[in-house]
Amino acid sequence: MLERPFRLGGVAGVLWAAEAATDAAPLLLMGHGGGLHARHPGLVGRARAAVMRDGFTVVAIDSPGHGERPRSDEDQRWVDAMVLARDAGRPIAGIVSEFNGSLAERAVPEWRATLDALQALPEVEPDVSVGFQGMTLASEIGIRLAAQDARITAAIFGGVFASDELLDAASRVTIPVEILLPWDDAELGRESGLALFDAFGSSDKTLHVFPGSHFRVPEAQVDTRFFARHLRR
């Protein structure tokens, strides 16, 4: 397996591919959760599994202020507010949602530029099939990305609060989607998860509900057959 770190502007990323990958190997964009980064062990494990199981080429990048990228003063204020609220036993979903929304506005153009650069590589077909997978912060980013960029043709999302902005973005997403909803996440709330599922404009959409909070998505809940079914070779 190839593991190739790259840098595009100020954005650090990693590409994983099979040694024998052809230019028709579908691209799977993998987002990391809030506070994590593109080299987080959970993400790396999922990326390597997708290469080995399905022959996909997988790409991850660090979100603004995550991984190797310095956190801005403004972002630090969001983080401080989150920690304060949590310590005081106050709800944090609103703060997380606003913070993630701000990060997502910055991250979407970075993902699009990454995709431009990937499609310009000789190892990648220009009209290669592209999927997106990622929970929490990555869903905040991915849902907006899928609403704006028709190159994304299938996606797995979950563990994200249904703000008005996100509901609006979801309504403009019409590709096949699989949504994960942890059923006992007091912060996110069941109603928010059901509303987000309802909002997607996709006719081919599935919601996977399972006990527990969004900090512990069981790997078995992600239906790994999904991208194999939807990404074209």
Next chain:
Amino acid sequence: MLERPFRLGGVAGVLWAAEAATDAAPLLLMGHGGGLHARHPGLVGRARAAVMRDGFTVVAIDSPGHGERPRSDEDQRWVDAMVLARDAGRPIAGIVSEFNGSLAERAVPEWRATLDALQALPEVEPDVSVGFQGMTLASEIGIRLAAQDARITAAIFGGVFASDELLDAASRVTIPVEILLPWDDAELGRESGLALFDAFGSSDKTLHVFPGSHFRVPEAQVDTRFFARHLRR
């Protein structure tokens, strides 16, 4: 592949197995939906796929008054009431639920006797691992069966109304379960499906929600990795 029809008392059934099956091949009991039978093409297709994909031995039996089994006068009255209600545009979930409950009370002992007979075969290990899969009527039967018979160790259910009796049975089911919930089934209702999911006593449970009615469960919604993960060899 072996396809062996059998008859046990007044109950007709079919067994599918790999030519090379050992006595440790897990058993998958497949129930048919209301109005269908053990040789319905959809069921046969799923059974053959499970044999070929996972090496399971699959067994299906006709429910009371279904397939080759004559319908009693009492059952005919349920069917007539259902048709009348549907033609009059009245809700039928209540009638279907009562009818299915009555059929299930009769069908559970038949499934248990079938399982006894299978375990007595030299081709089947006495403590073989057993799963159950089936929607609508088959779920009405299977949920009660799993609540009563500890030999069932994993199950896929769905498309069934959450009557008090069924909620009670579900609360006594603690094995891993995967539940399918068609999101736009006006007869069953979303609340009923969510209540049934909540009722299961299982810590390992997943709900798959998808657009459409229970008459058209997309095959892709059944996560075929489920039994491969949970049935012991």
